[in-house]
Amino acid sequence: MSELRFFCFVAMQTELKAVGNKGLKSGQRLNRETIMKIKMFAATAAMALSFGATSASADCGEVSITEMDWASSAVVTAVANFLMTQGYGCDVQVVPSSTVPALTSLAETGKPDLLTEVWANSTPSYEPLRAEGKLVELTNVLSDGGVEAWWIPAYLAESNPELTTWDGIMANPSAVGGKFHDCPSGWACDIINNNNLKAAGAEAGGLERFQHGSGETLQTSIAAAYADQAPWFGYYWAPTAVLGKYPMVRVEVPAYNADSHACNGDVDCSNPGFSAYPAAKVVTAASGAFMDREPEVAALMKNVAFTNAQMGDVLAWRLDNNASYDEAAVYFLTTYKDVWGDWLSADAKGKLAAILN
Secondary structure, three states: OOHHHHHHHHHHHHHHHHHHHHOOOOOOOOOHHHHHHHHHHHHHHHHHHHHHHHHHOOOOOEEEEEEEOOHHHHHHHHHHHHHHHHHHOOEEEEEEEOHHHHHHHHHHHOOOOEEEEEEHHHOOOHHHHHHHOOEEEEEEOEOOOEEEEEEEEHHHHHHOHHHHEHHHHHHOHHHHOOEEEEOOOOOHHHHHHHHHHHHHOOOOOOOEEEEOOOHHHHHHHHHHHHHHOOOOOEEEEEOOHHHHHOOEEEOEOOOOOHHHHHHHOOOOOOOOOOOOOOOEOEEEEEEHHHHHHOHHHHHHHHHOOEOHHHHHHHHHHHHHHOOOHHHHHHHHHHHOHHHHHHHOOHHHHHHOHHHHO
16 A cells, blocks of 8 residues: 555544544434545545556655654654655655664664654764764754653642752652653663752652653653642653643753753763753754755755644644554644645645645
């Protein structure tokens, strides 16, 4: 099944899922809007049969792109994969990864070609790779920037306002459950948070670091805490569906210190310092070789950017509908045509006209 026909299939499933969630009463028919959408998807699928070979004959060759192991990056990858495949005729290879392994691979092998959603300020190797020309920054993929911080649930802040500061937490660690919920191994925040906790004397003060095995389990821990109105303290970032759905309050820690933060990002940091995260620069980057090999696709990826509101909407829709990343990409592509249509070259717009129109 071609990617465009797959888009149509997923789009129909996405629309039907939305209808199913609303709940059709016995004997009730699909409304006119739903029928028209399904007809549009069917027409697009028919068109895919007629020009599927055209995409394959384009000049674009094989392109490798990361799918980092958190939700917003996976959505970026799914959207970019579809556009590169159907608009530009690329043979896209999706590489599951996370920040540190992806940058290490690029430094050593020149692959993958594209790195989606690199949180540059929290990745010490990023700027040296740029300076060497091994990595080229394409765009701020989260155009509003990202937020990284330590949080407690809003209900906990309301009942125990002293827990909104680090000193307040360390005066009574059991009030937050005695643990710090941290991000998985391989994420840049893994190293930074660990060094921050060392600098702050967390373990000696009675606060255990609990490292989650995946972004999904970290997300689930917040949902579970909310369900039970239980204590929770840990790291999270925005834009995410979680922080949109579950109100959280940022914990006050020492102000951002550039030198401390830079050292904290190094697993071998000899003198960790307790520092807040800076405002996050979140980018898509490419290997230097890719820029020379696929300039037209690089031009596309320079345009692929999401506001926090757009990404938050897509992620919240995915969470509410228990949807896959492909379905979330379809939701974005069908909801924000006026946004992504402007990302494309004239030739790519022609190939994707059935969806844009």
